[in-house]
Amino acid sequence: MTTTDETQTARPAGRPRSARAEKAIIEATLDLIGESSGIADLSIEAIAARAGVGKTTIYRRWSNKEDLLVDALAALKSPLPPPRGVSVREDLIAYLRVFQHDACDARSRCVMNIAMNEVERHPRLVERIRQAAIEPRRAALTALLRRGVATGELRADLDIPIAMATITGTMMWYIRSVEPSEHENIPEELAERIVDHLLAGLGPR
Amino acid sequence: MTTTDETQTARPAGRPRSARAEKAIIEATLDLIGESSGIADLSIEAIAARAGVGKTTIYRRWSNKEDLLVDALAALKSPLPPPRGVSVREDLIAYLRVFQHDACDARSRCVMNIAMNEVERHPRLVERIRQAAIEPRRAALTALLRRGVATGELRADLDIPIAMATITGTMMWYIRSVEPSEHENIPEELAERIVDHLLAGLGPR
Structure with missing residues (x-):
């Protein structure tokens, strides 16, 4: 277009x-x-x-x-901003903001729903959606996490698959637990709060 | 029955x-x-x-x-074990193990899919599913997190909604990213590894 x-x-x-x-x-x-x-x-x-x-x-x-x-x-998926590279924390927040925007968009949710629910019936279609819309994001997030391990901003023994599931899954689950009519009331700083909670951990400091 | x-x-x-x-x-x-x-x-x-x-x-x-x-x-949902109360870490692991079992079960995934995807078309049904199958778990997890804050096992300024989304969303997203045919190869200690990553945080120690 x-x-x-x-x-x-x-x-x-x-x-x-x-x-x-x-x-x-x-x-x-x-x-x-x-x-x-x-x-x-x-x-x-x-x-x-x-x-x-x-x-x-x-x-x-x-x-x-x-x-x-x-x-x-x-066409529904927002493009990911290129990582600014100043800090992993900042780049994670930027990543989650894009993810939040898409998760709050009724039509964008279709991508995820189809990718999740139609794999048995339409395996080839789901595979193509994954390649077009999901894999580029996974690759960007993996690269970001590896960079954080290399720079020492993330723990040296980081379990990358668990970290990816945590970052994406937290935002996804948070948005899913909010009624669509309440999406506009989601706090502005949600992505920042999630990243800071995940980096510091849920345990006592 | x-x-x-x-x-x-x-x-x-x-x-x-x-x-x-x-x-x-x-x-x-x-x-x-x-x-x-x-x-x-x-x-x-x-x-x-x-x-x-x-x-x-x-x-x-x-x-x-x-x-x-x-x-x-x-009927699909596994009953939650009552929290043993020895440590919040142990009870979180037990909670996530039940969640993992259900998430790996093809038919159990239907509950979540319907609850997530049918809310516009069948609001009353989704509301009843939430009350029967989802709210009791949310209540149990909320109580567990509050206990952890009270005992000092969790950080005093814990954001409960974010912590809930993190715990449940990480397991959900992890399972969703694994092909159903590979579910049997998911590491035995996944729940434990997730809880330990979340408690300690993704940042350096």
Whole structure:
């Protein structure tokens, strides 16, 4: 997607129209995923109808439903900021802020829900979602933790898989335990408080 | 459920038969939840057929699908052991072991998936599942953390909601990141390692 809403309004023909259709198709797909209880009942027909395009417009860009779903779900994920590298603590907070933003977004939760719940029924799709949306984050977090062990900002005997599960799982579980209508009341400094609790530990100091 | 497989075989009539039917209905419900992509497509007809009973046998015990679902899902959860009270560390490990057992059980994951994903479509059902299966655990964990703060085994300024999210979320996220086929290879001492990492913290000692 290279167009913005402004160029779409100003130039309604040619390539922008194509980009506009693509955006409408992606949005329609995400809307329908959010409304359905799974991806099995999602059809190209329904997506085309919701997007206001013909089925052929969809098939010109995506050869099947799975390809479209992977693109739609990948489009939901906020890009990770590159680590600033000043301190591991700061970079962990920045990482968790992006994660918090996505976890509070109703449609972004679809990515995780599909990745978690559809693996038996759609293993290839889930694998592709993992590669597109989940693995890059895991790789970034792993690199960050390794850097912290190397610099001495994290304990030398850090168990990386447990640390990853702690950092991501704490934020995920915290958000999940809050009613969506209460998401706006989540404290501004949540990511910071989580990171400081995890670094110092739950035990007495 | 007061009967066991042995009494069912030995005494095929009367009350045991009724209990056997109940068990078959609960099992059929759980099987079908595990196979479906949601609870919307679950019907009393399908459950009756799978359990090998008539619909009236189901309606004698449960007045509607929702009541049956709540009982079936509550039956999945392992009971929490009462805290032994020797140390907060030990009780946290025992808590996480039960949680790990459930998280590795394909059907138990249904409880969480429904509680997480169906709240918009079935708010009353999700609320009842929370009360039956999730709130008792949250209450037990809260009490355990408060005890730890009181005894000095946990830091005096512990943020209870963050600590709860950390303890539960770490185990949940760890299990979710492991392929179900690899669950048997999860290290025996996972709960212990998680608790020790969280108590001591990820930072240098």
